[in-house]
Amino acid sequence: MKHIQFDHQKPLDFIAIGRLCIDLNANEINRPMEETSTFTKYVGGSPANIAIGISRLGKKVGFVGKIANDQMGRFIHRYLEKNNIDTSGVVTDRTGAVTGLAFTEIKSPTDCSILMYRDNVADLKLEPNEVSEDYIKQAKCLLISGTALAKSPSREAVFLALEYARKHNVVVVFDLDYRPYTWTSSEETAIYYNLAAEKCDVIIGTREEFDMMEQFEHTKKDDDVTAGKWFRYHAKIVVIKHGQKGSIAYTKQGTKHQGGIFPARIVKTFGAGDSYAAGFIYGLMEGWDLDQCMEFGSAAAAIVISSHSCSDAMPTVEQVTDYIRKHR
Numbered sequence: 001m002k003h004i005q006f007d008h009q010k011p012l013d014f015i016a017i018g019r020l021c022i023d024l025n026a027n028e029i030n031r032p033m034e035e036t037s038t039f040t041k042y043v044g045g046s047p048a049n050i051a052i053g054i055s056r057l058g059k060k061v062g063f064v065g066k067i068a069n070d071q072m073g074r075f076i077h078r079y080l081e082k083n084n085i086d087t088s089g090v091v092t093d094r095t096g097a098v099t100g101l102a103f104t105e106i107k108s109p110t111d112c113s114i115l116m117y118r119d120n121v122a123d124l125k126l127e128p129n130e131v132s133e134d135y136i137k138q139a140k141c142l143l144i145s146g147t148a149l150a151k152s153p154s155r156e157a158v159f160l161a162l163e164y165a166r167k168h169n170v171v172v173v174f175d176l177d178y179r180p181y182t183w184t185s186s187e188e189t190a191i192y193y194n195l196a197a198e199k200c201d202v203i204i205g206t207r208e209e210f211d212m213m214e215q216f217e218h219t220k221k222d223d224d225v226t227a228g229k230w231f232r233y234h235a236k237i238v239v240i241k242h243g244q245k246g247s248i249a250y251t252k253q254g255t256k257h258q259g260g261i262f263p264a265r266i267v268k269t270f271g272a273g274d275s276y277a278a279g280f281i282y283g284l285m286e287g288w289d290l291d292q293c294m295e296f297g298s299a300a301a302a303i304v305i306s307s308h309s310c311s312d313a314m315p316t317v318e319q320v321t322d323y324i325r326k327h328r
């Protein structure tokens with residue numbers, strides 16, 4: 001049964017909108033950051049990671065975002081191009097804004113945290129007039145990620161992209177990607193997240209992220225209840241992620257799918273969600289059933305958490321297929 005329909009006439013498979021940042025991942029792992037002196041630089045930012053993941057899987061991908069007018073911005077731009085991502089929707093800031101940095105601390109394979117530097121970041125300066133309707137309408141699928149809603153003008157730019165996508169039959173996927181440090185209050189966060197989610201076809205988030213969105217509701221924090229709510233709006237698929245307990249996907253038609261996990265030699269836990277999203281969305285675009293999409297996403301996640309980076313470790317179709325064959 002097809003749960004979601006992509007318009008296969010469109011020339012671009014996938015566009016992500018939102019942040020293009022830098023990850024600085026600790027080289028000396030299994031210790032606190034105070035004792036780490038060297039880091040490796042990678043392109044980062046959840047939507048960037050997902051776009052890179054989907055491009056590695058062979059899809060035609062573009063990006064809409066804003067980079068700083070400096071060495072970091074140029075590094076990101078080159079990396080996207082090297083990964084066959086169309087950068088015609090990527091604009092350069094002219095106000096002196098900087099690139100967001102995420103320093104990652106890897107205390108143990110399961111105890112990881114991220115220290116973000118996000119003052120005056122270029123990604124949140126994307127203006128509505130820098131989002132092209134002609135560009136958005138060329139894509140089969142648009143990914144928005146919650147962090148881009150944290151501040152104006154990026155917030156309005158994303159809502160406009162959403163409007164264009166809806167107008168031109170572009171499937172919209174919302175990866176909740178809730179990063180509290182970017183927001184001023186959790187109430188403000190919930191209000192904008194709910195407004196955006198009402199317009200999306202596919203919603204992917206962790207249980208904790210959905211809990212944040214449901215803070216004004218007096219319903220039980222329960223996966224069935226959460227999914228049911230979004231099917232009363234525009235959603236056709238809702239995916240709720242539960243870390244190492246796997247994930248659960250619901251469809252508007254009433255089916256419910258339990259996703260497991262693959263064994264991993266975990267280096268760090270971050271990157272799981274982004275690689276899972278890349279694999280899952282790829283599967284949807286291939287027209288697979290949801291169990292297969294979830295299996296593919298989980299295997300991609302196991303590969304990425306077994307590696308040092310997020311973006312650079314995004315696997316190819318062959319790598320994921322091999323992983324599934326070896327570990328099923």
Ligand SMILES: Nc1ncnc2c1ncn2[C@@H]1O[C@H](COP(=O)(O)OP(=O)(O)O)[C@@H](O)[C@H]1O
Pocket residue numbers: 206241242243244245246247260261262263264266269270271272273274276297298299301302305
């Ligand atoms: N410890 C783990 N071992 C294997 N797979 C994992 C592990 N943690 C997460 N995953 C995979 O990654 C997916 C997303 O992880 P999760 O932690 O829920 O998302 P996020 O990184 O966004 O918080 C899970 O559904 C699972 O398939």
Ligand SMILES: O=C(O)C[C@@H](O)[C@H](O)C(=O)COP(=O)(O)O
Pocket residue numbers: 021023043044045046047049102114269270271272273274275310
């Ligand atoms: O999203 C960011 O700004 C940082 C990411 O690049 C980072 O590596 C990460 O946290 C990945 O997030 P996850 O996939 O949700 O674990």
